[in-house]
Amino acid sequence: MTGHTPRLRETLTRLPAYAAGRPPSGQSDLTPYKLSSNENPHPPLPGVLEAIATAAASTNRYPDPSASALVDALAERYDVPRDHIALGTGSVGLLQQVVQISAGPGDEVMFAWRSFEAYPIMTIISGATPVRVPLRADETHDLDAMAEAITERTRLIFICTPNNPTGTVVGQAELDRFLDRVPGDVLVIIDEAYVEFGRDPDAAEGIETYRNRPNVAVLRTFSKAYGLAALRVGFAIAHPEVARGLRQTAVPFGVSTIAQAAAIASLRAEEALLARVDTLVVERTRVEAALADQGWRVPPSQANFVWLRFGDRTADFLTACEGVNLAVRPYGEEGVRITIGEVEANDRFLAVVREFAPEPDAVDEG
Numbered sequence: 001m002t003g004h005t006p007r008l009r010e011t012l013t014r015l016p017a018y019a020a021g022r023p024p025s026g027q028s029d030l031t032p033y034k035l036s037s038n039e040n041p042h043p044p045l046p047g048v049l050e051a052i053a054t055a056a057a058s059t060n061r062y063p064d065p066s067a068s069a070l071v072d073a074l075a076e077r078y079d080v081p082r083d084h085i086a087l088g089t090g091s092v093g094l095l096q097q098v099v100q101i102s103a104g105p106g107d108e109v110m111f112a113w114r115s116f117e118a119y120p121i122m123t124i125i126s127g128a129t130p131v132r133v134p135l136r137a138d139e140t141h142d143l144d145a146m147a148e149a150i151t152e153r154t155r156l157i158f159i160c161t162p163n164n165p166t167g168t169v170v171g172q173a174e175l176d177r178f179l180d181r182v183p184g185d186v187l188v189i190i191d192e193a194y195v196e197f198g199r200d201p202d203a204a205e206g207i208e209t210y211r212n213r214p215n216v217a218v219l220r221t222f223s224k225a226y227g228l229a230a231l232r233v234g235f236a237i238a239h240p241e242v243a244r245g246l247r248q249t250a251v252p253f254g255v256s257t258i259a260q261a262a263a264i265a266s267l268r269a270e271e272a273l274l275a276r277v278d279t280l281v282v283e284r285t286r287v288e289a290a291l292a293d294q295g296w297r298v299p300p301s302q303a304n305f306v307w308l309r310f311g312d313r314t315a316d317f318l319t320a321c322e323g324v325n326l327a328v329r330p331y332g333e334e335g336v337r338i339t340i341g342e343v344e345a346n347d348r349f350l351a352v353v354r355e356f357a358p359e360p361d362a363v364d365e366g
């Protein structure tokens, strides 16, 4: 038969597009910098590159499907049983599986908004209904409003801390109070993609929280602090039934031999990698202080990016950044997320953003 196209699931028509961070525009001769995807500006450590090269030699073979050496390393590192660990193709891969194992048509998946863009996409793919609970005015999770928004249909709740794109964290005490109000049969996922950049002693600790709460699980990634974004490897720490569900729904052989080897080498080199994270935190502090000097009121970031609410000036700021070969990440007419990158990149951002600094008497709108 001609003239017919295959009938696909109707839910696809409701999918928002995932807008990946764009590369620099190439509009100027200045060194291009990509501050649009929260990547680590440091290339892999020599030892990690070596592990990658060694693993590359066996690319003709399928990877170890259970990734046992990496699971062993993670179990030891985080002091959790092996059967509490599930690996994924980045934590975004696990995110999709988390929705698949918990929510389908008629079910609700709740998260703060704004938060990570993958949440509504994965929810809609699964046929479930996204429930977005607005952040408070200070850009933090409104956990009281989230607790009140729980219904009989709520099957899954995402808590992103530090939150992408605002950089704000959930406190341990308020998380505990919230979890006390969540029914035990609702899965709560704490997405800690940026946890290594956090320096707030009151911030919630996902793995400690999971230990005595069977409905709580944690997602971590090697993409950000560990600098392995291109290799696609993340992990979940969850109680056995959830972890098993995640392993059951994983794409077979999804985490490559190279990714497994690089992740193991990164855990071995953790001290050196976390020292690099420290230098990024120092840069973040410097950038935040400079922004405050310019009159900006930015939410304190515990991640490797800052969030500025430009409102209807978002597109103008984007154009100004493109003009100097800086890629940043706009969100509609709300604001822009700027990754903390190389010192020179951060300096260039600060020079551009100065032109947009709020008038002293309009600081509240900053």
Ligand SMILES: *Cc1c(COP(=O)(O)O)cnc(C)c1O
Pocket: 038, 089, 090, 091, 092, 093, 116, 160, 164, 191, 193, 220, 221, 222, 223, 224, 229, 232, 233, 234
């Ligand atoms: C970057 C990010 C992830 C993970 O990305 P992967 O590369 O798929 O591991 C997960 N959650 C949030 C909030 C992120 O920003």
